[in-house]
Amino acid sequence: MVRMWTDLLRGLWGEHPIFRLVLGMCPALAVTNTAINGMTMGLATTFVLVTSGTIISLLKHFIPQRVRIPSYIVIIATFVTAADYTLNAFWHDIHGVLGLFVPLIIVNCLILGRAEAFSSKNTVKRTIFDSLGYGIGFTWGLVLLGVIREVLGFGSIFGMQVMPDTFYNWTIMVLPSGAFLTLGVLLGLYNMLIQRAESKNKVLHTVKTASEGAFTDESVY
Amino acid sequence: MMGGKTAVDTIVSSSPHLQSKETISGIMYTVLIALIPAVLVSIYLFGMKSLYLMLACSIFAVATEGAVQKLRQKEVTINDGSALITGLLLALTLPPDFPMILAILGSVIAIAIGKQAYGGLGHNPFNPALVGRAFLVISFPVEMTTWTKWVGPVGAAIDTQTGATPLNWMKTEGIMTDYSALFWGNISGSLGEVSAFAILLGGLYLLYKGYIDWRIPLSVLGSVALLAFLVGEDPLFHLLAGGLMLGAFFMATDMVTSPITKLGRWIFGLTIGFLVWLFRIYGGYPEGVMFAILLVNMAVPLIDRYTAPRILGEVKARG
Numbered sequence: 001m002v003r004m005w006t007d008l009l010r011g012l013w014g015e016h017p018i019f020r021l022v023l024g025m026c027p028a029l030a031v032t033n034t035a036i037n038g039m040t041m042g043l044a045t046t047f048v049l050v051t052s053g054t055i056i057s058l059l060k061h062f063i064p065q066r067v068r069i070p071s072y073i074v075i076i077a078t079f080v081t082a083a084d085y086t087l088n089a090f091w092h093d094i095h096g097v098l099g100l101f102v103p104l105i106i107v108n109c110l111i112l113g114r115a116e117a118f119s120s121k122n123t124v125k126r127t128i129f130d131s132l133g134y135g136i137g138f139t140w141g142l143v144l145l146g147v148i149r150e151v152l153g154f155g156s157i158f159g160m161q162v163m164p165d166t167f168y169n170w171t172i173m174v175l176p177s178g179a180f181l182t183l184g185v186l187l188g189l190y191n192m193l194i195q196r197a198e199s200k201n202k203v204l205h206t207v208k209t210a211s212e213g214a215f216t217d218e219s220v221y
Numbered sequence: 222m223m224g225g226k227t228a229v230d231t232i233v234s235s236s237p238h239l240q241s242k243e244t245i246s247g248i249m250y251t252v253l254i255a256l257i258p259a260v261l262v263s264i265y266l267f268g269m270k271s272l273y274l275m276l277a278c279s280i281f282a283v284a285t286e287g288a289v290q291k292l293r294q295k296e297v298t299i300n301d302g303s304a305l306i307t308g309l310l311l312a313l314t315l316p317p318d319f320p321m322i323l324a325i326l327g328s329v330i331a332i333a334i335g336k337q338a339y340g341g342l343g344h345n346p347f348n349p350a351l352v353g354r355a356f357l358v359i360s361f362p363v364e365m366t367t368w369t370k371w372v373g374p375v376g377a378a379i380d381t382q383t384g385a386t387p388l389n390w391m392k393t394e395g396i397m398t399d400y401s402a403l404f405w406g407n408i409s410g411s412l413g414e415v416s417a418f419a420i421l422l423g424g425l426y427l428l429y430k431g432y433i434d435w436r437i438p439l440s441v442l443g444s445v446a447l448l449a450f451l452v453g454e455d456p457l458f459h460l461l462a463g464g465l466m467l468g469a470f471f472m473a474t475d476m477v478t479s480p481i482t483k484l485g486r487w488i489f490g491l492t493i494g495f496l497v498w499l500f501r502i503y504g505g506y507p508e509g510v511m512f513a514i515l516l517v518n519m520a521v522p523l524i525d526r527y528t529a530p531r532i533l534g535e536v537k538a539r540g
Contacts, residue, residue: 173360184338
């Protein structure tokens, strides 16, 4: 059970997909101009991560080593199509805004990365916890980016006005350059927090990662 | 990159080395002196509000520099005057009625993002003041293009009214402004750009002190004038209008963000001039000096690399 928790928590903080691994930059920069867009994209990615991870983990002994990447892509694409149609049917407005970026979840390095590094080598149970961790980690990252950009760019959070009327909207935050600015500042802050935490319990940390098998050992990056 | 006379092609030699008495703060305070005419003209034309804007931008630029350096646990070097110059230059590119709070935001961004995020003085690829201005132009396009038209000196019966800048007049209505107005500054525009005379005075002083290289302003201004003439526009008008003078003398010549070789400086200036001409004649904005300088700033490491002098005895690579 302890193992499940570490699988879950890894993606939430220590190996955060956006701020630590810097994966999935395309959606992180392109669709986070409002909080709701970021959240939808994050949840859709989480759905694909968990479902495709489960299937890949189930099929790990049947997929020939040589064609594993195309096989993963086919599995991922299946669930992305499902997510795309579901969004289009039930949340049509948001689907219109996200548009092309929903099908592009297929090529999100985060999903293929977890498939290759984790799902294809571990049990279904562990895969589900791992995918959930990374999915939720990705989602909170996108929501945080979206909230900051929406507050400064539109003066609202999830469409609700929070800034007074006298507030001048920072139009740049809604534009792509605002995404880069926000992400850069957040990456810097995240690194600062991680470094502070690491220097505080340096000995503890090295022992911990060595015994549990750090991310780099099982990954292909 | 800082220190020393600017017009040098780097020669590496054995010791003993000559030591320059010039310091960063010495250079920065000379630039400050060179800006005095432009500052005085803007106070005369637009009144105390322009002084307040300049003070706010300068104070917050210096404060941001100190705060970020504290945060980064670096030596606090706010006394060298470089942040002060950035703040003041940013203020000089703002419209007179620009909201104070946004001007402060711009100067914080200029120092924090444009300068300290890259590692501080000497490491920034872009002119920090222009980074701040670009941020403001993109974020607050309405406030940044609400110009106050000059009617009479402060205290005259009619104070000021809003109006378009000479470049706007030309672009949208085809109306030209006469040269003397452009030269002395009784036009609408940013605080520091209106009077070509005041900028020339400061620019010539910097040239005399040797802190800026004549090649950069000459190539920027020359190429704009020549290209404007070639397409049948009035070259003198293009030289005097807009932020070209301020950009050519005070922004493009920034020691950190301009090339170090003589040839590199020609290439740098000519490219800026070409882009200014392109943006003014064919672009969507009436003015393009800021984006031109920022774009070419980006190419400076490349220019430096390709114009670096060969080491004595080095054979030219075949290619």
